[in-house]
Amino acid sequence: MGLLPAPFLQLINALKRLPGVGEKTATRYAMDIFRGGTGFAEQLAQALQDLSQKVTLCPVCNNLAEGGLCSICQDNQRDNTLICVVKDIRDLIAMEQSGHFNGRYHVTGGLISPLRGIMPKDLALDKLRQRCTDNPEITEIIVTLDATVEGDTTALYIKEILKALPIQVSRPAMGIPTGTDIGYLDSLTLRQAIRDRKNI
Amino acid sequence: MGLLPAPFLQLINALKRLPGVGEKTATRYAMDIFRGGTGFAEQLAQALQDLSQKVTLCPVCNNLAEGGLCSICQDNQRDNTLICVVKDIRDLIAMEQSGHFNGRYHVTGGLISPLRGIMPKDLALDKLRQRCTDNPEITEIIVTLDATVEGDTTALYIKEILKALPIQVSRPAMGIPTGTDIGYLDSLTLRQAIRDRKNI
Numbered sequence: 001m002g003l004l005p006a007p008f009l010q011l012i013n014a015l016k017r018l019p020g021v022g023e024k025t026a027t028r029y030a031m032d033i034f035r036g037g038t039g040f041a042e043q044l045a046q047a048l049q050d051l052s053q054k055v056t057l058c059p060v061c062n063n064l065a066e067g068g069l070c071s072i073c074q075d076n077q078r079d080n081t082l083i084c085v086v087k088d089i090r091d092l093i094a095m096e097q098s099g100h101f102n103g104r105y106h107v108t109g110g111l112i113s114p115l116r117g118i119m120p121k122d123l124a125l126d127k128l129r130q131r132c133t134d135n136p137e138i139t140e141i142i143v144t145l146d147a148t149v150e151g152d153t154t155a156l157y158i159k160e161i162l163k164a165l166p167i168q169v170s171r172p173a174m175g176i177p178t179g180t181d182i183g184y185l186d187s188l189t190l191r192q193a194i195r196d197r198k199n200i
Numbered sequence: 201m202g203l204l205p206a207p208f209l210q211l212i213n214a215l216k217r218l219p220g221v222g223e224k225t226a227t228r229y230a231m232d233i234f235r236g237g238t239g240f241a242e243q244l245a246q247a248l249q250d251l252s253q254k255v256t257l258c259p260v261c262n263n264l265a266e267g268g269l270c271s272i273c274q275d276n277q278r279d280n281t282l283i284c285v286v287k288d289i290r291d292l293i294a295m296e297q298s299g300h301f302n303g304r305y306h307v308t309g310g311l312i313s314p315l316r317g318i319m320p321k322d323l324a325l326d327k328l329r330q331r332c333t334d335n336p337e338i339t340e341i342i343v344t345l346d347a348t349v350e351g352d353t354t355a356l357y358i359k360e361i362l363k364a365l366p367i368q369v370s371r372p373a374m375g376i377p378t379g380t381d382i383g384y385l386d387s388l389t390l391r392q393a394i395r396d397r398k399n400i
Contacts, residue, residue, distance in 0.1 A: 003296050005266040007250035014247040017240060018229050029218050031290060034251060034264070040217060041252035045245040047214040050207035051234060052241035064234070066205040090231060096203050 008034070060131070062107035062124050064089055072096075072105055079103040081139045085128065085158060087111050087146065095144065103142075106131065111150035112157055120157055129161045140168045147174055208234070260331070262307035262324050264289055272296075272305055279303040281339045285328065285358060287311050287346065295344065303342075306331065311350035312357055320357055329361045340368045347374055347389075 002009065008030060015026035033041050057063070058070035065071070072078065082103025086092045087110055095101050108123045120126075132138050143158055145151035159169045175193035176185060185193075202209065208230060215226035233241050257263070258270035265271075272278065282303025286292045292305050308323045320326075332338050343358055345351035359369045375393035376385060385393075 003271055003293065005255050005264050005271075007247065007254045007266070008264055011244075011247040011251050014240075014244045017232075017236065017244075019232050027290065027293065030251070031288070032217075032219050033248065034255060036217065038252040040214075041248045044211075044214045044217075045248035045252075047207065047211040048233065048241045048245040048248070051211050051230070052238040052245075054207045055205050055234060064205050064208055066207070071203055071205075088231070090227065093203065093227070 061105045062109060062127075063092060063105055077102075080135070080137050082142065083128075083132075083138055083140070084142045084144050086144050087151075087154075091144065101142075106141075108145075108154065111145060111148075112154045113150045123154075125154075125158065125161065128158065132162055132165055132167055138167060140170060143169060143171050145171075261305045262289075262309060262327075263292060263305055277302075280335070280337050282342065283328075283332075283338055283340070284342045284344050286344050287351075287354075291344065301342075306341075308345075308354065311345060311348075312354045313350045323354075325354075325358065325361065328358065332362055332365055332367055338367060340370060343369060343371050345371075 004012075011030045011033070012023070012026045015021055015029050016023065018026075021029070033044065054066050056065050056067060058065040058068075058073055060069060060073045063070035063072055065073075068074075079102050082101075083106050084095060084101055084103055085106045085108060086095060087108050089107060092105050092107060095105075106124065106128050108125060108128070110118055110123055112118060112120055112123065128141075132141070141158065141162065143155040145154050155169075155171055162169055173196065174189065175196060176182070176189065182190070204212075211230045211233070212223070212226045215221055215229050216223065218226075221229070233244065254266050256265050256267060258265040258268075258273055260269060260273045263270035263272055265273075268274075279302050282301075283306050284295060284301055284303055285306045285308060286295060287308055287310055289307060292307060295301050295305075306324065306328050308325060308328070310318055310323055312318060312320055312323065328341075332341070341358065341362065343355040345354050355369075355371055362369055373396060374389070375396060376382070376389065382390070
């Protein structure tokens with residue numbers, strides 16, 4: 001028999017599957033859940049069961065949904081001509097929180113990365129092409145992917161698979177982020193920002 | 201209807217009760233749990249339910265247990281004359297992992313802190329006195345509490361309530377921790393270490 005009760009160790013092992021959570025943090029979480037009394041453990045257990053039973057991916061855009069279409073695809077106040085392509089739902093949330101986009105989304109589920117074995121077929125890219133083919137009202141795709149090699153590759157791939165369609169493919173401007181001290185900025189960003197300078 | 205499905209928000213809210221977990225981390229965890237598929241969510245839910253249904257506190261020492269006595273109180277290879285007093289189960293685990301203590305434990309459940317409203321009656325201190333009174337084989341209590349004002353106060357309180365009994369109350373030595381650069385050490389620790397210097 002080990003030092004700690006088996007159910008406690010089981011919980012620590014399950015919590016260690018969370019991103020960035022190691023033995024110490026998992027133990028701290030487990031201790032806190034235990035101290036939170038049955039209320040906390042059961043609230044969390046219930047929430048997890050609801051998640052696994054009720055939450056699905058939207059069949060159109062891959063956003064989170066309950067059963068059918070997601071809240072954004074259901075919303076008929078949104079612009080059907082614009083699609084913002086994001087790599088995951090966290091990026092979608094960030095876009096929505098910025099409050100400056102009123103079109104639809106398409107979640108790819110990641111970025112093309114041959115080094116990590118992620119190929120176009122592993123992402124919802126063919127689905128994006130099909131969606132654009134089936135919906136002639138779409139006029140622009142804003143590829144809002146990370147400014148990394150993987151993001152650039154995926155953006156170019158998207159441009160390539162849509163080139164037969166009368167659709168504009170754009171990317172957000174790159175440059176100096178708000179509130180940044182120029183002295184700390186990396187030289188690639190600075191070069192891009194100077195290259196794309198605007199008259200004031 | 202909000203941006204995210206209700207069960208997903210519920211899970212984020214439950215995860216936010218964990219120590220040091222805010223909105224962003226909770227969202228990241230929830231997303232990871234969702235992506236882990238039903239397997240992960242259900243494994244975690246099951247572990248939480250087992251925790252809340254099976255794990256209890258040991259009636260003797262307040263360590264975690266399954267039903268009756270904890271694994272340490274059940275172990276008859278341990279020294280009954282020594283009790284190590286710790287503030288919580290994480291400290292108990294740290295002591296056990298050091299592998300240098302073979303006595304019993306007593307978990308107080310915290311430290312005396314009038315500023316935060318934690319008084320002796322809120323901790324398992326009376327229970328410690330009772331345990332020492334009932335078990336005449338106990339000869340020494342090692343008060344392994346934090347080297348803080350609260351830890352010192354609690355240690356003195358324990359010495360006070362046990363003074364009628366033929367029990368030695370000790371604290372671990374204070375000094376320079378292994379691997380520390382003297383230049384970074386605080387002056388209180390250094391003063392204590394110099395004061396308790398030993399001939400080599």
